[in-house]
Amino acid sequence: MSQVDRREFLKLSSIAGVAFTAGLFPSAQSSAQSGNFHFVQFSDTHWGYKGPANPDAEHTLEKAVATVNGLASPPDFIVFTGDLTHTTDDPKLRRERMKRFREIVSALRVKDVRFMPGEHDAALDKGEAYKEFFGALNYTFDHKGVHFIALDNVSDPAAKLGDEQLAWLAADLKQRKADDRIVVLTHRPLFDLKPDWDWTTADGAKAMELLMPYKNVVVFYGHIHRQHHHMTGHIAHHAASSLIFELAEPGSQPKRGPLPYDAATPGKGLGTRDIAMADKVSFVELPATKG
Amino acid sequence: MKRRTMAALLIGSAAGGVARLAADAPVEIRIAARKFEFHPNKVAVKRGQPLTLVLMSEDRIHGFKVPDLGLRAEIVPGQETRVALTPEKVGSFTFFCDVFCGDGHEEMDGTLIVEA
Numbered sequence: 001m002s003q004v005d006r007r008e009f010l011k012l013s014s015i016a017g018v019a020f021t022a023g024l025f026p027s028a029q030s031s032a033q034s035g036n037f038h039f040v041q042f043s044d045t046h047w048g049y050k051g052p053a054n055p056d057a058e059h060t061l062e063k064a065v066a067t068v069n070g071l072a073s074p075p076d077f078i079v080f081t082g083d084l085t086h087t088t089d090d091p092k093l094r095r096e097r098m099k100r101f102r103e104i105v106s107a108l109r110v111k112d113v114r115f116m117p118g119e120h121d122a123a124l125d126k127g128e129a130y131k132e133f134f135g136a137l138n139y140t141f142d143h144k145g146v147h148f149i150a151l152d153n154v155s156d157p158a159a160k161l162g163d164e165q166l167a168w169l170a171a172d173l174k175q176r177k178a179d180d181r182i183v184v185l186t187h188r189p190l191f192d193l194k195p196d197w198d199w200t201t202a203d204g205a206k207a208m209e210l211l212m213p214y215k216n217v218v219v220f221y222g223h224i225h226r227q228h229h230h231m232t233g234h235i236a237h238h239a240a241s242s243l244i245f246e247l248a249e250p251g252s253q254p255k256r257g258p259l260p261y262d263a264a265t266p267g268k269g270l271g272t273r274d275i276a277m278a279d280k281v282s283f284v285e286l287p288a289t290k291g
Numbered sequence: 292m293k294r295r296t297m298a299a300l301l302i303g304s305a306a307g308g309v310a311r312l313a314a315d316a317p318v319e320i321r322i323a324a325r326k327f328e329f330h331p332n333k334v335a336v337k338r339g340q341p342l343t344l345v346l347m348s349e350d351r352i353h354g355f356k357v358p359d360l361g362l363r364a365e366i367v368p369g370q371e372t373r374v375a376l377t378p379e380k381v382g383s384f385t386f387f388c389d390v391f392c393g394d395g396h397e398e399m400d401g402t403l404i405v406e407a
Contacts, residue, residue, distance in 0.1 A: 089393050198397075
């Protein structure tokens with residue numbers, strides 16, 4: 001990252017809650033592989049949700065879009081790590097929500113936007129509607145020397161990646177060198193974060209086993225509606241905030257559930273994340289709104 | 292194995308109540324699943340009591356997972372799903388649906404209470 005870019009990135013901390021600056025790619029070998037860039041992660045926007053956990057639900061996503069559009073240094077691209085829409089049994093309403101969601105995020109000035117499904121989008125119809133609007137459920141792409149792998153652990157309602165996708169992942173990884181820089185994007189955690197709250201992926205351990213031989217892997221995910229950081233050996237996992245409501249800290253209460261809405265601090269615990277990729281990886285948590 | 296039905300063994304199993312085993316013998320416990328609840332959603336048993344959970348769905352496929360006891364099953368409408376266990380640990384163990392079933396899925400859970 002150049003000095004100018006680094007200053008611009010650090011400026012973000014003036015509107016951010018937390019700057020996470022620890023090195024996430026553990027191998028120094030990675031430093032010579034690629035250029036520097038940053039991207040933004042949105043997660044768990046749950047468009048269509050109505051309820052007491054966020055009385056401002058109809059506007060939170062629009063505010064977050066405006067906040068990201070106001071970044072001094074536009075990101076190279078934007079990823080949405082699932083639960084774009086809130087679930088419904090009605091296939092027609094599901095598509096209406098996806099259509100409206102897509103209209104709202106079309107206001108993003110950065111046009112390279114990558115979507116991923118959450119279980120709210122894809123579990124009831126195995127991703128049928130999602131694919132109509134947003135394309136493939138799992139895919140890879142490369143950007144400035146970093147290999148991105150988007151995994152689908154939601155369209156199977158039992159939260160499995162499945163043998164077919166695991167074989168696809170294994171075939172993709174076989175093409176990588178051991179010190180390649182790899183970013184894995186998922187909706188649900190690939191490790192057992194809180195199994196009795198269903199914060200896990202049924203066969204996530206199989207994906208982690210495939211990833212472990214690679215020295216420079218980091219996982220960004222959503223689902224749990226709060227920031228969380230975890231290490232599986234040398235692989236870091238980072239959960240993102242939601243844009244609809246914050247869920248309780250794992251184990252802090254008997255059942256999973258939203259934290260009460262506080263009218264005095266609307267938007268508290270909600271936001272997006274700006275992730276800088278250089279010889280090290282760092283990120284800044286952005287609030288849903290600037291002010 | 293001699294089986295007795297849950298109806299003969301439970302105390303206070305009315306809606307929302309706690310199902311409690313009153314005897315120390317192999318028994319069947321019937322649990323119904325429907326969006327977005329289990330019935331009963333609280334089941335009290337004695338440690339060491341051999342059990343067969345008989346799980347039935349009234350609407351669609353649901354899951355039944357008790358991570359702390361290593362139990363997991365799918366409940367398919369029109370079928371009985373039978374899960375055998377003999378709980379050896381005292382405590383309260385959460386069970387929940389782990390097959391996403393709609394808006395309310397996250398609240399579909401219950402508690403297995405194992406008493407000394």
